Amino acid sequence: MRKIDKKLELATAYKKWIDKLTAENKNHPVYSSSKNKYYYDIVANLLWVQSGLCAYTEMFLMNPADVRPENWKNGAFTKFDFMGQLDHYDSKLKTSKGWDWNNFFVVHTDVNTKVKRDKKFNGILKPDKVDYDPFYFLQYDFKTHFFIPNKTRTIQEQVLILEDIGVLGLNYKPIIDYRKEYLKPLVDEVDLGFSSIEEIRNKLIKFYTAFEMSIIDLKDNT
């Protein structure tokens, strides 16, 4: 799960609207993906800052070039097809602050519907948090392709991080399988000396964090 710099600089029409609501201390309208005219603006802006990846699992959702700034008009983006869903990171805020930019991420559909749903979690792993650093909180076990808490955290912290890893779908089985099939041959290329780390970095289109951590794991175990 990469750190995301969630600059709201493309969906300016939405920004104006939400800033006004906030300034006037007004309630948000009821959240509905189909009834709000800013829905696709939010999604397109997020996909741009998320580099086209699921905010949590780094599964590839769409080519970020499709939502690049040149394709926007007057701070709005026309309706488009995309893989994934708009997720309320903290589902408790869905009713009171259903259109809060800080609470939105675009994520893999299965992560949203089959894993995270409305499960309680600790909020330690939030990709846009100022103090979030994947290498501080997480570690990648290249043998199993599981994310686990970083061993340098305290045992109590590790338990909380582990819970959040589970809720955010980082170890959802189909995603482990995709990650394993994608990364194993690439890390092997490095391990066997057929490619340099830099060459593989240039090839990557997803699972960046797992790759970097795999290289660390590889070095630790050789």
Add this chain to the structure above:
Amino acid sequence: MKITKIHIEEFHQFKNLEIDLTYPLGHAKAGQPLDKVCIIGQSGTGKTTLLKIIGGYTYTINDLFNEYPHHEFEKVKVFRKLNDLENSIRVIHDNIKKENIYGWENYKIGNLKVEFEEAVNKHHEYLEKIKTQFIFFPADLRYDFVDSSGKSLSDNKIIDFRKEKLGDIWNIVLSDIQKSQEEELKLRNQISKIAEKEKDINKINIAVKKLERFKNKKNNPISDIADNCLDPLLKNFNLRVKRELDFQTKEDIGFIKIEDLEGNEIPHGLLSTGTKQVLLTALPLYLLKPEDALILYDEPERSLYPSIQKLIIDFYTSLTKNSQFFFATHSPIIASCFEPWEIVELKFNSKGNVVQELYYENERHVDNYKIIPSYLTYDLILSKVFDIDQTHSNERSDKIAEVLMLRNQLKDFKLNNKLGTVKAKKIYAAYKDLSSKLFWDFDIN
């Protein structure tokens, strides 16, 4: 007769579907019809329909038309091979005669084009020599052993268990059993007579040895069925064929008798559905010993425990000669018994049409197959062949992550020479407990 290709331009959910049923390039039998085929696909993709088309375009055309309107088949073509005779078949409905006829195309003998009459004559000549041409085991096989028409199934060239009475399977051997039993009774009577009249121990011994020789000879049909067909399968159910039968007439015999390993006969009504499935699907093949037949099984895994599913495909095929089998199944265990070129995986495309998922890239050559079931674990068969994306639960994922975390913590304790602490011991106990519940199967995921 064997099928080499099915081409469906349009029929129900099928559209532009072409299924090659020959061995691929690079195989020792390249170009020849496949000996066995496994059809898989989620419900609604038409596995059973495909079986019915195969049956209909070879032997059971009228049954096909009883189920589907004839005009729907105009865009279906099936390519067949019978010894050196090849042809493709379209079904045409003769509106004047009100009958369905096979329209032959591309007929060749030994790869040479011939006149239609010559091909037809050859076809009949070859068919005439095949004792059992076609057997169909539907998914909803009825388990009524007692129901018999009195005729023997060996008289039928086409055996379709949607219609045949299952009790008729047994009629194939009933006369042989009776003859064998009568012969045994005769020998026993001879011993009694000698014992009564002669009182000569040598003569009695000779008569007893004659009976033993008879019993040891492989002419006892029940022992033959038990040893060579059913007992190897029934042992999985802790059952066996009852060999000693007490009867006066063949009507007394009824159907085959099954007993437990202590010799207690199990009434047919108390046999499990799995046992009945094994009896009724293996016996016809063993008793008929088909050669050059086309044999279709819909859901052969029905009611069978995985260990038996693993056996049956090889077992069924071993009972026949030069026959072609088609199995439509939902079972990954059954599917794992096939080579990749023997699997026809049907799936819906984005337009809702059924297409075949191809396991090879570029040319259809054995070296170009990317999914090889025999290389895969059942976990991978589920995900790669059956397209099940989640092959274990979220709970298992959570627990694997937890055990990895605990192991990591223990490594840290080790690094700091603190493995002897109470805390480390507590974590180790939790690690071992959870690992054993995961059967230590988390390193290679």
